[in-house]
Amino acid sequence: MTLTDSLYRRLLTWLLVPLLALGGLMLLLAWSEARRTADRAFDRLLEAATLSIAEQVQWQDEQLWLDLPPAALEMLATDAQERVFYSLVDQAGRVVTGNAELPGDPRDDSASGDTRLYRDIEWRGMELRQGVRRSRLEDWRLRERFEVRVAHTREGREALMKELLRGNLAYILAMAAVAITVLLLAIRAALTPLTRLRRAIRARDPRTLEPLTLPLPRELAELRETLNDLLARMRRVRANQERFIGDASHQLRTPLAGLSARAELALRQEDPARWREALLAMQTTSAKTARLAMQLLSLTRLDNPEYQPELVPLDLNAIAREAVREHWSQCQRSGVDLGLEASSSPLVVNGVDWQFAEALSNLIDNAQRYGARCITVRTRATPLTLEVEDDGPGIPAELRLRMLRPFHRGDEALEGSGLGLAIVDGIARSHHATLNLEAGQDGRGLRVRLVFPEAAQ
Amino acid sequence: MRTLRCYWLTLVLGLLPLATLADETLHYPADPTTDAPRPLVVHAALDLPQIEPVLQAFHRLHPEVELTYRNFTTLDLHQRFLKAPDQADVMISSAMPWQYRLVNDGHAREQLSANARAWPAxxxxxxxxxAFTFEPIVMVVRRELDERYGTIQGHADLLALLERHGRELSGRVVTYDPASSGAGYTYAIEESRLSPRYWELVAALGQARAQLVDTTDDMLEGLIEGRYLVGYNLLGSYARDVVAAHPELRLVVPDDYALVTRRLAFVPQHAPHPDTGGRFLDFLISETGQRLLAEQTALGAIHPALDGPGTAEALRRELGDALRPIDLGPGLLATLDDLKRQALLSRWQREFSRYTAAPP
Structure with missing residues (x-):
């Protein structure tokens, strides 16, 4: 099963896993502590039993003698009815008496240091706790050494350990329960502003682009500000669009009104020569309007971020050559010198061919319209460039950026839609190319360059 | 240590008459209609007349069991088990220290039946x-003694009697020899622990040249024949029936303190048929089995639900605090300590011959 990613789960995981690890560690510590405590408590019995046995050891009949105190064994049996083992061993390691041959203290040094030893042993398949006491007879002359070894099973220790552990366990579990509850509540509380934000966004009128104003904690306030920035940008885009639509409808209304007025005027005449004259004028106007409508359409299409045409490898030289061929005769007629400076090798760029043709045609048209006498279409290999240079009046540097806006004309007196450069800009952007406007050769005229990034090849 | 003990066992064993197996075995064949007979081997130190009603009842209840019961002396039983711990399914013995020692060494199997869980701690x-029986240690006196010296009811009376009339009773008092009888030794060590005046009693017994024998039966025999006037420290369960049959004898359960011995049973770790063994042990401590012990034997029942003649409950009501059951605990291990035994026996011998130039 795949789990969907969620902040709640993430927080829960990152907080719970260390918490549980900590809990496990506490349990382990509690276990070892309980065991140590139980051993400490019960080792005192071993100590007391060995002492009470050692006190009864005497010298009699030329050997060690022990009058075994039953109480010492009963002490070791405890309430848990442990199995009890004991033995008295002389300094030669011989068992003097006892009910089991228990192992001795493996340490050598018995003259100094610790004379007592407590340890866990396994003896005949039984887990035992052993206590060994080294001692010696306190007689005037006899200083015979001996060792008292006792052992008992671990049931009493286990029972005490479990009891201690149960107490600790209840404590640890209660703490864990409180910690987990607090954790869940805290995570829920921390994520509440997120829910509020979501509700606020969902409850909004889809058409409004007003900024969000609800109070939020710092981390979410940043998100809110980012959202508000986005909304502000969308507001600007929408304002631009509205202006564009306004301008476009205005631009279309004017020639249509002209057409309608011209037709009305012609209908009042009876002379077919006038009619023809009017029809000719209407043909020119409608052709211009059609061109305007087409330009508007292509601009809208270029501005649409959803529109992503398929890019194919194209040779810039071929495109430039084609554009020059198409416009050459018209330029020839109006006495404009249209030239081509193509690179010697093919320059391959991924792009859409009709858009490049459109861009070049717009640039050539513009240059022609603004009174250029010499227009050069040029391609360069490094950097990969497609450019159109003319010797017309040019554009002052401070106005160049504004020329890219739709319906903005350098000279209001001149006819034209004012969409040409805006379309070229759109095409450049859709090919990830940079559009540069600069002065032409010798500071005269205008040079428009499309510089393609290396990756476009 | 082991060699020492074995030596001691052999020594004591040599002094005791060996039980003849042929006479001391009971066999109950399985019901021939059962497909798979379940064998059960009980090794015990418990005389046949005492256990027979229990065995019969058990066999009636479980006819599919093929029951073999072998009776031994306590020492023989113990030694046999040490040699071959995988022959018996149930071990029963009145030698509490030895049984305890075997179980302490891990030779027993844990029993967790409902009866075993409910059994008093x-x-x-x-x-x-x-422990499934409750047998007080008693004195038996001939009634002529009562007539001559007044009745004795406890240890203090006995001591007074021996001190006053030791000479007249010379050779007419009988008790266990602690040096050769395991039971006698156990009673001696328990009594020496109970009361420091025990040694006075031993000295008085020595002064009266008390006869030392190995079994309760020997004592009863002498008492019936009139060789002895007072028997001290007899196993009550054996003495009761004999006394009932002989009106010239009187059973005295001492009113100052009375030791109580208990038969101990366990299922060995390496029992060949531990399930059947466990079932038999469960029957011994069940209410049915215990009622049989109370009503049809002289062994005495422990079961807390039972009351009336032959139960621990009735005895306790009669004697109150005077009852001293031998503690079922590691103190029994001290009883078996070789040095302890030597020390006690030499003290016993010393006290016994305190008033006589030469020991008997």
Whole structure:
């Protein structure tokens, strides 16, 4: 099963896993502590039993003698009815008496240091706790050494350990329960502003682009500000669009009104020569309007971020050559010198061919319209460039950026839609190319360059 | 240590008459209609007349069991078990220290039946070793003694009697020899622990040249024949029936303190048929089995639900605090300590011959 990613789960995981690890560690510590405590408590019995046995050891009949105190064994049996083992061993390691041959203290040094030893042993398949006491007879002359070894099973220790552990366990579990509850509540509380934000966004009128104003904690306030920035940008885009639509409808209304007025005027005449004259004028106007409508359409299409045409490898030289061929005769007629400076090798760029043709045609048209006498279409290999240079009046540097806006004309007196450069800009952007406007050769005229990034090849 | 003990066992064993197996075995064949007979081998130190009603009842209840019961002396039983711990399914013995020692060494199997769980804590050890009888240690006197010297009711009376009339009773008092009888030794060590005046009693017994024998039966025999006037420290369960049959004898359960010995049973770790063994042990401590012990034997029942003649409950009501059951605990291990035994026996011998130039 795949789990969907969620902040709640993430927080829960990152907080719970260390918490549980900590809990496990506490349990382990509690276990070892309980065991140590139980051993400490019960080792005192071993100590007391060995002492009470050692006190009864005497010298009699030329050997060690022990009058075994039953109480010492009963002490070791405890309430848990442990199995009890004991033995008295002389300094030669011989068992003097006892009910089991228990192992001795493996340490050598018995003259100094610790004379007592407590340890866990396994003896005949039984887990035992052993206590060994080294001692010696306190007689005037006899200083015979001996060792008292006792052992008992671990049931009493286990029972005490479990009891201690149960107490600790209840404590640890209660703490864990409180910690987990607090954790869940805290995570829920921390994520509440997120829910509020979501509700606020969902409850909004889809058409409004007003900024969000609800109070939020710092981390979410940043998100809110980012959202508000986005909304502000969308507001600007929408304002631009509205202006564009306004301008476009205005631009279309004017020639249509002209057409309608011209037709009305012609209908009042009876002379077919006038009619023809009017029809000719209407043909020119409608052709211009059609061109305007087409330009508007292509601009809208270029501005649409959803529109992503398929890019194919194209040779810039071929495109430039084609554009020059198409416009050459018209330029020839109006006495404009249209030239081509193509690179010697093919320059391959991924792009859409009709858009490049459109861009070049717009640039050539513009240059022609603004009174250029010499227009050069040029391609360069490094950097990969497609450019159109003319010797017309040019554009002052401070106005160049504004020329890219739709319906903005350098000279209001001149006819034209004012969409040409805006379309070229759109095409450049859709090919990830940079559009540069600069002065032409010798500071005269205008040079428009499309510089393609290396990756476009 | 082991060699020492074995030596001691052999020594004591040599002094005791060996039980003849042929006479001391009971066999109950399985019901021939059962497909798979379940064998059960009980090794015990418990005379046949005492256990027979229990065995019969058990066999009636479980006819599919093929029951073999072998009776031994306590020492023989113990030694046999040490040699071959995988022959018996149930071990029963009145030699409490030896039984305890075997179980302490891990030779017993844990029993967790409902009866075993409910069994009173003072009559079991670790759910492994179970006491199922309650037998006071008693004195038996001939009635002519009462007539001549007044009745004795307890240890103090006996001591007074021996001190006053030791000479007249010379050779007419009988008791266990602690040096050669395991039971006698156990009673001696328990009594020496109970009361420091025990040694005075031993000295008085020595002064009266008390006869030392090895079994309760020997004592009873002498008492019936009139060789002895007073028997001291007889096993009550054996004495009761004999006394009932002989009106010239009187049973005295001492009113100052009365030791109580208990038969101990366990299922060995390497029992060949532990399930059947466990079932038999369960029957011994069940209410049915215990009622049989109370009503049809002289062994005495422990079961807390039972009351009336032959139960621990009735005896306790009669004697109150005077009852001293031998503690079922590691103190029994001290009883078996070789040095302890030597020390006690030499003290006993010393006290016994305190008033006589030469020991008997």
């Amino acid at each position: 003072w009559a079991r050890w670790r759910h492994e070793l179970f």
